[in-house]
Amino acid sequence: MLVRFTKMHGLGNDFMVVDLVTQRAKITPALVARLADRHCGIGFDQLLLVEPPTDPQMDFRYRIYNADGSEVEHCGNGARCFAKFVRDKRLTIKPVINVETAKGKAVLRVLEDRQVEVDMGAPELNPAEIPFVADEVAVTYPIEVAGELLEISTVSMGNPHGVLLVDDVTTAAVETLGPLLERHERFPARANIGFMQVLSDSEIRLRVYERGAGETRACGTGACAAVVAGRLRGLLGDDVKVHLPGGELRIRWAGEGEPVLMTGPATTVYEGQIFI
Numbered sequence: 001m002l003v004r005f006t007k008m009h010g011l012g013n014d015f016m017v018v019d020l021v022t023q024r025a026k027i028t029p030a031l032v033a034r035l036a037d038r039h040c041g042i043g044f045d046q047l048l049l050v051e052p053p054t055d056p057q058m059d060f061r062y063r064i065y066n067a068d069g070s071e072v073e074h075c076g077n078g079a080r081c082f083a084k085f086v087r088d089k090r091l092t093i094k095p096v097i098n099v100e101t102a103k104g105k106a107v108l109r110v111l112e113d114r115q116v117e118v119d120m121g122a123p124e125l126n127p128a129e130i131p132f133v134a135d136e137v138a139v140t141y142p143i144e145v146a147g148e149l150l151e152i153s154t155v156s157m158g159n160p161h162g163v164l165l166v167d168d169v170t171t172a173a174v175e176t177l178g179p180l181l182e183r184h185e186r187f188p189a190r191a192n193i194g195f196m197q198v199l200s201d202s203e204i205r206l207r208v209y210e211r212g213a214g215e216t217r218a219c220g221t222g223a224c225a226a227v228v229a230g231r232l233r234g235l236l237g238d239d240v241k242v243h244l245p246g247g248e249l250r251i252r253w254a255g256e257g258e259p260v261l262m263t264g265p266a267t268t269v270y271e272g273q274i275f276i
């Protein structure tokens with residue numbers, strides 16, 4: 001079967017985007033992992049599927065698969081690309097697009113300057129919902145990894161995140177602590193692990209070792225989780241510039257119970273077709 005796709009990225013976090021509104025394809029984890037291969041496939045961090053909604057109140061269903069084939073609950077950089085894709089493909093002309101995700105919904109706004117603002121919903125802090133093994137909710141949790149005792153924050157943006165505070169992201173032990181914490185037994189569904197350096201109350205640097213993809217050039221849900229964790233630690237205000245290896249995101253969060261707003265670019269690289 002020949003399937004049309006579009007290669008896109010959000011600050012270098014790259015995606016294969018497939019319209020399953022006007023075409024059909026049977027997607028399996030094994031197929032995703034094969035297509036994600038950067039030598040024998042297309043190569044991407046995540047596959048994004050654009051589908052008709054199951055909820056009539058929504059405009060689309062938004063499904064996400066990591067490069068390892070695992071289907072996940074959310075992808076922030078992907079949500080911005082999703083908005084650009086459905087508008088460019090004339091699947092909608094709405095400037096505000098409501099999409100359903102595996103664990104909720106997101107509201108996508110295409111702005112005048114072609115940036116995309118995403119209402120990512122309110123963060124989840126209850127350990128049981130993240131999920132993270134802990135007796136009660138806290139701002140940080142002691143966690144033992146590789147013989148070290150670290151302090152980690154945990155946040156769900158639909159998907160699970162752990163956030164560590166570091167002095168300098170360039171020397172942070174992302175390659176060693178990232179995979180160990182991604183698969184730590186206290187994260188039963190695995191987790192995305194952020195390494196955050198606070199520059200001021202309105203600016204941070206961040207690297208993210210992503211669940212199912214490894215370190216990426218940017219992570220939208222990771223940027224949201226880091227700002228939430230930093231604000232809860234009393235280190236950040238409500239409007240933060242996040243510097244990621246692939247570029248900058250603006251993250252706003254007015255506090256507990258409020259939605260996190262993410263604003264940033266979305267880029268189309270090429271169109272393609274592939275036999276699957």
Ligand SMILES: N[C@H](CCC[C@H](N)C(=O)O)C(=O)O
Binds near residue numbers: 045072078213221222
């Ligand atoms: N690796 C993530 C999904 C992609 C998130 C990231 N690419 C973003 O922009 O939020 C997870 O397993 O939850």
